[in-house]
Amino acid sequence: MSTLFKDMLSSDESVFKNEDALDFDYIPKLMPFRETQQSYVAACIAPLLQGRNGKNLFISGAPGIGKTAAVRWVLRDLEEETDEVVPIYINCWQKNTTYKIMLEICDQLGYKFTHNKKTEELFAVIKDILNKKAAVFVFDEIDKIQDFDFLYTIMEEIYKKSIILITNFKEWMAELDQRIKSRLTPEPLQFRQYNPAETDKILRKRIDYAFVPGVWEDSALRLISKKTSDIKDIRSGLYLLRQSGLAAEDRSSRKIGEGHAKVALEKLDEFTIKGSDQLEDETKFILDLVKQKSGSRIGDLHRMYLQKGGHSSYKSFRRKITKLEESKFITLERVTDKTGNTSIVKYNNVKKLTDF
Ligand SMILES: Nc1ncnc2c1ncn2[C@@H]1O[C@H](COP(=O)(O)OP(=O)(O)OP(=O)(O)O)[C@@H](O)[C@H]1O
Numbered sequence: 001m002s003t004l005f006k007d008m009l010s011s012d013e014s015v016f017k018n019e020d021a022l023d024f025d026y027i028p029k030l031m032p033f034r035e036t037q038q039s040y041v042a043a044c045i046a047p048l049l050q051g052r053n054g055k056n057l058f059i060s061g062a063p064g065i066g067k068t069a070a071v072r073w074v075l076r077d078l079e080e081e082t083d084e085v086v087p088i089y090i091n092c093w094q095k096n097t098t099y100k101i102m103l104e105i106c107d108q109l110g111y112k113f114t115h116n117k118k119t120e121e122l123f124a125v126i127k128d129i130l131n132k133k134a135a136v137f138v139f140d141e142i143d144k145i146q147d148f149d150f151l152y153t154i155m156e157e158i159y160k161k162s163i164i165l166i167t168n169f170k171e172w173m174a175e176l177d178q179r180i181k182s183r184l185t186p187e188p189l190q191f192r193q194y195n196p197a198e199t200d201k202i203l204r205k206r207i208d209y210a211f212v213p214g215v216w217e218d219s220a221l222r223l224i225s226k227k228t229s230d231i232k233d234i235r236s237g238l239y240l241l242r243q244s245g246l247a248a249e250d251r252s253s254r255k256i257g258e259g260h261a262k263v264a265l266e267k268l269d270e271f272t273i274k275g276s277d278q279l280e281d282e283t284k285f286i287l288d289l290v291k292q293k294s295g296s297r298i299g300d301l302h303r304m305y306l307q308k309g310g311h312s313s314y315k316s317f318r319r320k321i322t323k324l325e326e327s328k329f330i331t332l333e334r335v336t337d338k339t340g341n342t343s344i345v346k347y348n349n350v351k352k353l354t355d356f
């Protein structure tokens with residue numbers, strides 16, 4: 001045996017039992033505290049199982065609180081139950097145009113001859129397959145989409161379906177084209193954040209899946225649990241659990257103690273991920289506006305802000321914009337145009353843990 005590896009933990013001594021259970025896209029067997037939401041999603045889909053049309057849903061809520069996981073959980077359940085309702089899940093951050101979405105749906109339906117086909121041709125294939133059955137379409141991170149043709153087409157031409165839209169931004173729906181809104185008429189479903197006790201329970205459950213029994217010292221777990229409750233994002237909790245485990249292994253420890261948890265906490269801070277949900281409401285309101293109107297002049301933005309019910313003067317609005325720029329939520333581009341000197345305000349896609 002090589003001396004280099006002699007002193008290191010051999011794999012059967014790992015603190016992890018199943019490290020994959022800490023992946024952000026891992027769907028756990030049970031999702032405590034989300035049963036109500038899952039039943040609601042299922043109820044919207046249920047008519048499809050009886051050959052009727054389904055309902056549409058608009059899901060909103062802060063980052064890292066189980067929106068994606070809860071919906072995917074229901075889709076998985078549906079898939080095990082029937083072949084007659086086809087689940088389609090698309091993340092619009094990755095697939096942000098109608099063409100990319102049509103390609104992706106073809107891919108999920110197992111249709112391979114997409115090369116050189118135009119958007120309409122791809123949709124003809126999709127329509128042909130799905131109109132023999134029923135379908136559930138989930139468009140996650142819908143606020144990242146660049147055009148809405150796909151939504152319009154699906155609403156008009158797929159007979160039996162449920163369309164589920166997911167976003168962090170509750171106000172997003174209001175901005176949607178009336179033509180689409182009046183056809184979609186989705187049921188709103190809001191996810192609320194977990195309280196500290198719920199957060200703790202979710203993390204402990206995940207530890208059971210991911211770690212060898214008994215490796216976690218309770219004081220270490222309490223540190224992680226507390227931090228996760230403060231950030232209100234389960235995803236950071238999973239990150240911290242994994243990093244603590246890795247820190248323990250680095251030091252060839254069979255136990256995960258406070259020291260290892262602290263290493264993990266420092267790592268999290270290094271990322272300086274600021275969840276936009278941590279901003280105060282007023283600033284969040286302004287950020288949402290910038291997001292929807294990215295590329296606008298600052299003066300125009302302030303006008304829109306007032307129209308939407310904002311109260312701050314231009315001066316204090318401008319101060320908040322500068323603060324958002326400093327924390328890298330947005331960028332300001334100084335330009336000179338016919339109105340004189342002004343700034344163009346652009347939204348920065350806030351980095352999420354999933355980007356690392
Ligand atoms: N109730 C729960 N039980 C078990 N795990 C959960 C629960 N809620 C969230 N999680 C886990 O937390 C992680 C983040 O959840 P998810 O990806 O669904 O967040 P999200 O609400 O979609 O966030 P975003 O808006 O940033 O996309 C996932 O790994 C998920 O499995």
Ligand SMILES: [Mg+2]
Binds near residue numbers: 067068069140
């Ligand atoms: Mg999500």
